[in-house]
Amino acid sequence: MSTTERKPILLDFEKPLAELEARITQIRELAEENDVDVSDEIRQLESRAMQLRQEIFSSLTPAQRLQVARHPRRPSTLDYIQAITDEWIELHGDRGGSDDPALLGGVARLNGQPVLMLGHQKGRDTKDNVARNFGQASPGGYRKALRLMEHANRFGMPIIAFINTPGAWAGLDAERLGQGEAIAYNLREMFRFEVPIICTVIGEGGSGGALGIGVGDRLLMFEHSVYYVASPEACAAILWRDAAKAPQAAEALKITAEDLRQLGLIDEILPEPVGGAHADPLKATEILREALVRHLSELNQMTGQQRRDLRYQKFRAMGIFSELSA
Amino acid sequence: MSLFDWFANRRKSGPVNQERQEREIADGLWSKCEKCGVLAYTKDLRANQMVCLECGHHARVYSDERIRQLIDPNTWKPLDEGLTAVDPLKFRDRKSYSDRLREMQEKTKLADAVQTGIGRLEGLPVALGVMDFRFMGGSMGSVVGEKLTRLIERATRERLPVVIVCASGGARMQEGMLSLMQMAKISGALDRHRDARLLYIPVLTHPTTGGVTASFAMLGDIILAEPKATIGFAGRRVVEQTLREKLPDNFQTAEYLLEHGFVDAIVPRTQLKKTLAQLIRLHQPVAAPASPPVHHLEGIRPLSKTTLE
Numbered sequence: 001m002s003t004t005e006r007k008p009i010l011l012d013f014e015k016p017l018a019e020l021e022a023r024i025t026q027i028r029e030l031a032e033e034n035d036v037d038v039s040d041e042i043r044q045l046e047s048r049a050m051q052l053r054q055e056i057f058s059s060l061t062p063a064q065r066l067q068v069a070r071h072p073r074r075p076s077t078l079d080y081i082q083a084i085t086d087e088w089i090e091l092h093g094d095r096g097g098s099d100d101p102a103l104l105g106g107v108a109r110l111n112g113q114p115v116l117m118l119g120h121q122k123g124r125d126t127k128d129n130v131a132r133n134f135g136q137a138s139p140g141g142y143r144k145a146l147r148l149m150e151h152a153n154r155f156g157m158p159i160i161a162f163i164n165t166p167g168a169w170a171g172l173d174a175e176r177l178g179q180g181e182a183i184a185y186n187l188r189e190m191f192r193f194e195v196p197i198i199c200t201v202i203g204e205g206g207s208g209g210a211l212g213i214g215v216g217d218r219l220l221m222f223e224h225s226v227y228y229v230a231s232p233e234a235c236a237a238i239l240w241r242d243a244a245k246a247p248q249a250a251e252a253l254k255i256t257a258e259d260l261r262q263l264g265l266i267d268e269i270l271p272e273p274v275g276g277a278h279a280d281p282l283k284a285t286e287i288l289r290e291a292l293v294r295h296l297s298e299l300n301q302m303t304g305q306q307r308r309d310l311r312y313q314k315f316r317a318m319g320i321f322s323e324l325s326a
Numbered sequence: 327m328s329l330f331d332w333f334a335n336r337r338k339s340g341p342v343n344q345e346r347q348e349r350e351i352a353d354g355l356w357s358k359c360e361k362c363g364v365l366a367y368t369k370d371l372r373a374n375q376m377v378c379l380e381c382g383h384h385a386r387v388y389s390d391e392r393i394r395q396l397i398d399p400n401t402w403k404p405l406d407e408g409l410t411a412v413d414p415l416k417f418r419d420r421k422s423y424s425d426r427l428r429e430m431q432e433k434t435k436l437a438d439a440v441q442t443g444i445g446r447l448e449g450l451p452v453a454l455g456v457m458d459f460r461f462m463g464g465s466m467g468s469v470v471g472e473k474l475t476r477l478i479e480r481a482t483r484e485r486l487p488v489v490i491v492c493a494s495g496g497a498r499m500q501e502g503m504l505s506l507m508q509m510a511k512i513s514g515a516l517d518r519h520r521d522a523r524l525l526y527i528p529v530l531t532h533p534t535t536g537g538v539t540a541s542f543a544m545l546g547d548i549i550l551a552e553p554k555a556t557i558g559f560a561g562r563r564v565v566e567q568t569l570r571e572k573l574p575d576n577f578q579t580a581e582y583l584l585e586h587g588f589v590d591a592i593v594p595r596t597q598l599k600k601t602l603a604q605l606i607r608l609h610q611p612v613a614a615p616a617s618p619p620v621h622h623l624e625g626i627r628p629l630s631k632t633t634l635e
Contacts, residue, residue: 168559169568170565170568175558176586178544180544180559184509184540188514188545189517191514207506208497211510227503228506229499229503229537234564240419240420252417254503312518315507315510316475316515318511319468319469319507320468322409323410
């Protein structure tokens with residue numbers, strides 16, 4: 001997860017901050033060359049930079065949050081799994097002829113307890129992204145996930161799912177192999193498992209492709225992650241007939257963690273380090289690990305049937321409508 | 327001039343009474359098949375359940391008509407008619423969702439995109455849900471999700487088979503994530519229905535796509551489809567864009583899904599009620615077969631010590 005050596009990737013709204021930081025570096029270099037003490041000025045400028053960063057990241061628009069959620073340096077499923085577990089072995093294959101690299105999973109140990117971890121995997125660079133199909137899982141990916149979750153249920157291992165996909169793969173092969181059926185089957189089967197299920201949106205939660213591993217006892221979201229019924233780009237193209245209206249669609253669709261908490265759809269928002277999870281991946285990892293262990297210890301107290309009943313009631317209560325008495 | 331030429335000329339010049347004919351189409355007296363163009367007396371077409379008498383094209387049928395086709399007269403009890411959509415996100419694209427809802431309700435006289443109820447099908451009690459494509463493309467928001475969930479839960483309590491006639495563009499964007507979660511909610515209710523060993527048959531009609539395909543449309547114990555219906559997860563145009571090449575002609579049709587193993591049978595609409603009744607009857611519990619009558623045992627000598635020796 002070491003990103004320190006690489007050049008940072010700047011989002012457009014981070015530009016003022018980058019300029020300020022460049023100026024601080026410049027002043028520091030000048031002072032060193034001329035042997036002048038400017039530490040007071042630098043301290044002042046640095047605290048202003050910190051303040052600016054906080055201001056920017058505490059008032060992101062939904063469209064900006066979408067950019068943070070899709071940031072190429074944002075920690076991925078594999079980054080988190082490797083960082084929070086004591087041990088981890090990836091398992092492969094749907095036993096039906098495919099192994100989808102866009103949705104991975106395996107057995108691991110978290111805080112001493114054996115668990116099953118799975119999630120969408122985006123690539124870390126262009127080449128990796130092509131191999132991982134940009135985190136867009138195929139029917140084989142959902143069927144591998146189901147196979148692994150059934151395995152976990154049989155061995156009493158809690159299921160920890162990480163959601164990070166722009167959506168399920170929409171190719172000819174995906175349709176031929178039954179993308180709809182594969183996702184539908186997971187939705188139904190995830191209600192059956194007796195083991196605890198915790199789902200966390202770590203980046204973007206793209207529609208049915210996200211929900212396909214998203215039926216859990218707890219739904220958590222990182223502060224700058226997003227979860228949507230249709231991508232703002234697709235929504236704008238359909239409803240506004242203009243893909244350039246994506247920022248308006250991002251606003252209207254209510255995709256942010258805070259919006260979804262208010263709609264009663266998620267349980268907890270995991271705070272991110274200032275500047276987003278990619279600015280301080282270690283900190284983000286600690287936050288995630290703490291939350292998972294805490295929720296897991298709550299869920300471990302219940303019986304399998306209790307967890308199934310509560311999971312049903314949780315989703316049963318989702319929806320807002322009005323009812324006239326007959 | 328041969329008789330053939332006479333007909334050809336006549337066709338070229340068009341019918342003399344074209345104006346009158348158009349008026350009658352507008353009045354709904356005559357209907358033109360959108361596939362083969364043949365005119366049919368609307369009464370005859372309706373009697374044939376809106377299936378073209380000439381080419382067999384299945385014209386769109388809306389929820390009221392569909393319920394009439396499937397449910398025995400005077401046995402339909404609608405459920406949850408008082409459920410209506412609100413605008414939880416205050417969603418506004420080029421028009422506000424509230425306005426859209428009001429317009430749709432006025433235009434279609436429907437509360438939302440699904441009708442649910444209990445009725446008899448060839449005398450067999452069933453829980454039936456019928457989606458209606460006229461209402462915002464049959465899209466699924468909180469009301470569709472809640473009505474179908476209540477229908478399935480009731481069927482589980484009363485031990486009834488569930489039939490859902492699907493026709494939908496998918497989840498309703500105007501209700502955001504609330505719509506997506508209906509996919510999970512309905513799937514959970516179907517899980518309990520299935521646990522009770524009860525039969526669920528979705529009927530996939532044109533079009534069944536998106537979030538409906540990725541949930542209850544594909545969760546049937548037995549899945550039926552209407553001929554030529556478009557059925558898929560992603561929109562055809564989206565797939566075309568990812569592929570950048572031409573798709574097979576029958577791509578995402580009922581026939582394509584049958585070929586690839588995702589539906590059990592394609593049933594013409596005129597056979598649908600009969601087929602559903604037959605399937606439901608085949609899955610009804612029968613009294614356990616009685617122990618075989620004695621005469622079957624005649625001639626078989628019971629094992630005894632003497633025969634073993």
